[in-house]
Amino acid sequence: MREGPDIAxxxxxxxxxxxxxxxxxxxxGTALTxxxxxxxxxxxxxxxxxxLSKLMEGGLLTLASQGRHRYYGLAGPQVAGMIExxxxxxxxxxxxxxxxxxxxxxxxxxxVCYDHLAGEQAVAMLDRLVDKQLLLREDKEIRLAPAAxxxxxxxxxxVQAKPRRPVCRACLDWSVRRxxxxxxxxxxxxxxxxxxKWARREKDSRAVVFSPVGRQAFEKVFLA
Amino acid sequence: MREGPDIAxxxxxxxxxxxxxxxxxxxxGTALTxxxxxxxxxxxxxxxxxxLSKLMEGGLLTLASQGRHRYYGLAGPQVAGMIExxxxxxxxxxxxxxxxxxxxxxxxxxxVCYDHLAGEQAVAMLDRLVDKQLLLREDKEIRLAPAAxxxxxxxxxxVQAKPRRPVCRACLDWSVRRxxxxxxxxxxxxxxxxxxKWARREKDSRAVVFSPVGRQAFEKVFLA
DNA sequence: ATAATGCTTCGATGAGGAATGAACTATGCG
DNA sequence: CGCATAGTTCATTCCTCATCGAAGCATTAT
Numbered sequence: 001m002r003e004g005p006d007i008a009x010x011x012x013x014x015x016x017x018x019x020x021x022x023x024x025x026x027x028x029g030t031a032l033t034x035x036x037x038x039x040x041x042x043x044x045x046x047x048x049x050x051x052l053s054k055l056m057e058g059g060l061l062t063l064a065s066q067g068r069h070r071y072y073g074l075a076g077p078q079v080a081g082m083i084e085x086x087x088x089x090x091x092x093x094x095x096x097x098x099x100x101x102x103x104x105x106x107x108x109x110x111x112v113c114y115d116h117l118a119g120e121q122a123v124a125m126l127d128r129l130v131d132k133q134l135l136l137r138e139d140k141e142i143r144l145a146p147a148a149x150x151x152x153x154x155x156x157x158x159v160q161a162k163p164r165r166p167v168c169r170a171c172l173d174w175s176v177r178r179x180x181x182x183x184x185x186x187x188x189x190x191x192x193x194x195x196x197k198w199a200r201r202e203k204d205s206r207a208v209v210f211s212p213v214g215r216q217a218f219e220k221v222f223l224a
Numbered sequence: 225m226r227e228g229p230d231i232a233x234x235x236x237x238x239x240x241x242x243x244x245x246x247x248x249x250x251x252x253g254t255a256l257t258x259x260x261x262x263x264x265x266x267x268x269x270x271x272x273x274x275x276l277s278k279l280m281e282g283g284l285l286t287l288a289s290q291g292r293h294r295y296y297g298l299a300g301p302q303v304a305g306m307i308e309x310x311x312x313x314x315x316x317x318x319x320x321x322x323x324x325x326x327x328x329x330x331x332x333x334x335x336v337c338y339d340h341l342a343g344e345q346a347v348a349m350l351d352r353l354v355d356k357q358l359l360l361r362e363d364k365e366i367r368l369a370p371a372a373x374x375x376x377x378x379x380x381x382x383v384q385a386k387p388r389r390p391v392c393r394a395c396l397d398w399s400v401r402r403x404x405x406x407x408x409x410x411x412x413x414x415x416x417x418x419x420x421k422w423a424r425r426e427k428d429s430r431a432v433v434f435s436p437v438g439r440q441a442f443e444k445v446f447l448a
Numbered sequence: 449a450t451a452a453t454g455c456t457t458c459g460a461t462g463a464g465g466a467a468t469g470a471a472c473t474a475t476g477c478g
Numbered sequence: 479c480g481c482a483t484a485g486t487t488c489a490t491t492c493c494t495c496a497t498c499g500a501a502g503c504a505t506t507a508t
């Protein structure tokens with residue numbers, strides 16, 4: 001019989017699909033609320049709450065209470081490194097997708113990620129917004145630059161309001177393996193894309209398909 | 225809902241105490257039979273066999289059949305790195321062991337990590353190699369400096385050959401919480417240490433114990 | 449051959465834990 | 479104060495999966 005650090009205890013915490021999804025969501029580096037994490041994991045709020053207390057007890061998470069909001073975040077870089085290591089193994093032994101079909105191709109270009117845009121388009125957009133100094137990338141976090149308010153106001157997006165959810169969030173794109181923009185700003189931009197009918201959602205899929213005209217408009221506004 | 229690599233599947237494989245013990249035992253680097261692993265894990269042979277087939281199916285182990293013996297080993301350095309990362313988290317959040325026994329002290333100084341050296345000695349060695357500008361630390365990666373080839377050749381280690389595995393890799397040390405050297409170079413150095421009989425492996429443990437003479441030789445070559 | 453060893457498969461049992469709705473607590477707003 | 483939102487706790491149901499004994503294969507020894 002072996003002794004030493006209880007690795008089974010830690011691994012089994014990550015070994016539940018709901019908890020694994022929560023931890024993956026937190027790999028963005030931003031703390032999230034219990035409801036957001038419940039959504040990410042696809043479970044009810046009580047279930048999420050139960051998982052979160054287990055993760056807390058296991059020392060994998062930190063908790064910051066602000067008013068009636070409770071923000072959960074990864075306990076530290078060491079935990080993040082562990083998740084990364086597990087993800088690496090899972091990706092390398094995982095079922096290499098047999099062949100990306102046409103739907104998958106569309107998914108890689110643009111798709112919905114919960115409430116914001118993901119895929120190549122989304123990654124390019126975030127890069128461009130940072131280039132134009134409208135957003136500031138700080139380590140794994142993203143902040144609004146001073147110039148952002150007026151710029152986004154001009155295209156009908158208000159970034160001044162203080163909602164319960166962070167305005168900007170980095171979300172790791174699983175197809176491109178780089179970050180795209182989440183948070184309320186990311187959500188507002190997706191709303192605009194759909195409201196302006198620049199693109200439509202594929203039926204029963206997360207894919208987002210731009211029309212030729214819509215793509216031009218999108219590029220003019222966000223990739224110029 | 226998240227997508228991507230199935231990290232829960234991998235983590236849950238490690239999340240069972242019996243399987244975790246088996247994997248820990250295999251971190252010693254030597255392949256073991258099912259009976260030996262059953263003993264390590266403290267379960268019956270049928271139970272162990274069942275666990276082993278799950279680990280195989282998950283791609284975490286390799287199997288080498290020799291006659292009526294079947295030797296199980298870790299599937300590769302990536303898997304070993306993952307176990308090490310989980311061990312690190314478990315050690316830091318876990319109930320700080322009441323009192324580190326003598327074996328633990330030896331483990332902290334020097335131990336085998338799959339196929340290379342870990343512990344205080346290993347961390348000090350990497351620091352020194354970087355100081356001497358034989359290795360270049362870049363972010364989380366490690367590269368060979370131009371001067372490396374001739375230096376290592378002089379002590380009988382060839383870093384020119386292009387293997388499929390990286391020559392240098394950083395591996396986070398769970399006891400010191402800093403990186404040590406993995407990769408083919410790390411493995412070659414451990415080989416040399418054991419071949420020169422500077423140190424011997426503790427029986428039934430991952431600890432590596434240097435002899436007084438061996439330590440001097442090691443320090444002269446790698447810590448000078 | 450027959451026996452012995454090493455290991456896997458099968459079948460039955462049992463315990464842990466993941467899930468949810470409903471009830472409860474806490475904070476914020478008008 | 480009363481209402482709404484955010485979150486936790488509770489009790490219950492359900493199901494997966496770890497476990498072991500017994501039996502079945504496969505390889506080596508005699």
